[in-house]
Amino acid sequence: MSQPQAKFLKDYQTPSFQISHIDLNFSLAEKQTELIATSKVIRQGEHNQALVLVGDEIELVSVTVAGEAVSYEQRDGELVIETSLDEFELQITTKLDPEANTSLEGLYMSDGAYCTQCEAEGFRRITYFLDRPDVLAIYTVRIEADKQAFPYLLSNGNLVDSGDTDNGLHFAKWHDPFPKPAYLFALVAGDFDLLEDSFTTCSQRNIKLQVFVDKGNLNKAHHAMASLKKSMKWDESRFNLEYDLDIYMIVAVDFFNMGAMENKGLNVFNTKFVLADKDSATDDDYHGIESVVGHEYFHNWTGNRVTCRDWFQLSLKEGLTVFRDQEFSSDLGSRAVNRIHAIKVIKNQQFAEDSGPMAHPIRPESVIEMNNFYTVTVYNKGAEVIRMMHTLLGEIGFQKGMALYFERHDGQAVTCDDFVAAMQDASGVDLSQFKRWYSQAGTPQVNVKEEFDEENQRYTLTLEQSTPATPDGSAKLPLHIPFDIELLDVAGSQLINKVLDFTEAKQEFTFEGLLQKPVPSLLQNFSAPVKLDFDYSVEQLVHIMRFATSEVAKWEASVALFSQSVWQNVARLQTPQAMFIDPRIVDAFKGVILAQDLDKALMAEILTLASAGSLIEQKACVDLDCLALAREFVVLEIAANCEDELLVKVREQANIDDASARALKNVCLSLLLKVDSNYAALAKQQFESAENMTDSLGALSALNGEPSTVRDQLMTEFEQKWLTTPLVMDKWFGLHATLNSDNCIDKLTSLFEHQAFSFNNPNRVRSLIGIFAAANTFEFHRIDGLGYQFLTDAIIKLNTLNPQVAARIITPLIQFKKFDKVRQQLMANELNRILAVDNLSKDLYEKVTKALV
Structure with a gap:
């Protein structure tokens, strides 16, 4: 195959033509939909270049310019039209086969309904167009289809006309008065149930709200x-x-x-x-x-009214909007628990991306396939960068910046630099160094040393930052890091709480007038997406768990305590020595269970002990076999020593109809099953009496640690009850995917033939194959390589069906360089097998070739 070529941010050029208006006239048919697209095209500047449009997997019927047929050239997915006109009407007729479109980009069929997906570059699968986000047009859309089969005909904007036509057909006409890029175009036609409000x-x-469902x-x-x-x-x-x-519409x-x-x-x-x-x-x-x-x-507003100039600026809309939805959830629910969930994504997934072959800044410098950059870096690290700006500016300053951003750029396609400029200009805070977060890949590491001068009552923290090299070669300069700290005295009272402006490669911060050496709670609330290197003692972590004013800091300390114990036991196994757990660690977790003033949801988070996958991300190189034994030992020791307290919690929460109570009950039940398989009866009782899916699934999850007759019985009952409910069957598939059993892969392979599974459905693929590779750490990394082979076989099958999904589930396979040489070679062999596939998609080619460098 010819090698796909990368595109570079530095090569961006403004479009030679703009399209101010476009009328789309769809005649829908499953195998042969016809579309007449009529555009008003305007030449930009003085030049004699041809109009070059892009298209992909569509049949071109005709092209006219100003009402006249013209000559044109088709080449490599482009339509080239020579014209000397500066402003003209362009009409292009295409034919599409939505039924055969399994990529789920462009116009396709979803369970008998027409549906579109045009982000990032799907509109070119509908018609030849200037399919780039800096071409904003006003859309008018007419849709015609069979009235009985497709009673709802939907598109963007407001409905301006509708009615019946001949032969049982009907039409709907939609007009969107706001200019938008092609990636925001949508069409849906089908027969749904409708909820209105x-x-x-x-x-x-008064806004009409509609939710359409099957x-x-x-x-x-x-x-x-x-x-x-x-x-x-x-x-x-x-x-x-x-x-x-x-009107605002949602279609499921x-x-x-x-x-x-x-x-x-x-x-x-x-x-x-x-x-x-x-x-x-x-x-x-x-x-x-x-x-x-x-x-x-x-x-x-953050994406539509103000959109991206080019796809390298994707975090402009996604990072900002993730921050906004995180704040929304935090304002409506538990701020601490929502923050913990966000931190887990960064530490467990984004840090892995930063240390792997696909490492990139939140504003990438180059891409081969844009779909590969809908990543946790662009979205979630992008949100952390926005959060740091919010920390530096404060709520008032941040809101002033948002207001100025919309005032300047409403209706425009802009850049990340434009956003930062609005924040800086509105607040007066210098963000010039801070902007490095947009262009610098990798996870910064902050090493912290403490020193206490008792005689002069002076406490000093020395912070040193560095960022490891990444494959993209981006420069590693000192970043502006808002570093939130709290200093606690020996009684647990707060001495100091402030955000340090950490801007130099190495920087000292001194605190005067302290009578005793304080306990530092560092990087509170994960104030920056960095790795913290500080030699915490067990005593300090226990102190933070008990007394930190930040609930997130309490959770962070618990994770550090558990992780320390696991890694210490990995080292013992490698020596070899007998494994051991410090009783103070057990007491700390027992204290959490016994605490009367601790939020139940937070308690559940603390007792959800760090997964193998999250532990792996803490080290550059991992002994998987020792890690499996060490983690199992530490979990069992904590659970066994807290058995009575865990059982009390399960019984206390049993009849409380509250999400936090259910979360606590289910994590405690799962820990009890680690101690004694006889607790399977308790899980079975919960399953049989459950009045909600959380408790049903909680019981099954607790039993899912290892095979058993009780588990098999309840899994069969669950399957029979929910066989015709796809989203619930996804949960059932996911439980099979995470079972730690020698015959796990054989079972998963057999499930490909299950009546509820389909390789054409992304949800089914993610629930069975994606969860296995991402969450069943030790079965995926079997030393015989069967886990790698299983994933590779699925990816090769998906390469032609749905390359986007294939590229998203391949991630655990490309992050192979931190494991032992035997596993590295096994994984590399599978990547080479993928690379040898005929007609390998750009999505997979980019990831595989970068991994094998």
């Missing part, structure tokens, strides 16, 4: 609707941003590569983030729906 804005405008699922749409209304109200009260169209489809898409006024969602009732959805599902509905709604 309304929202009155702060200026007393037939029979109307009772599961109410939480999504409630979440939408909360989002609209919150954006007005916190950011003073009001919705701008007359089962076949969707992403979580959701913020198309202007017509958000298309994966059903996972819309459908919920207490019987079929967990508390985490409810939270996820609220968060994602909020995220897509908040894009209306």
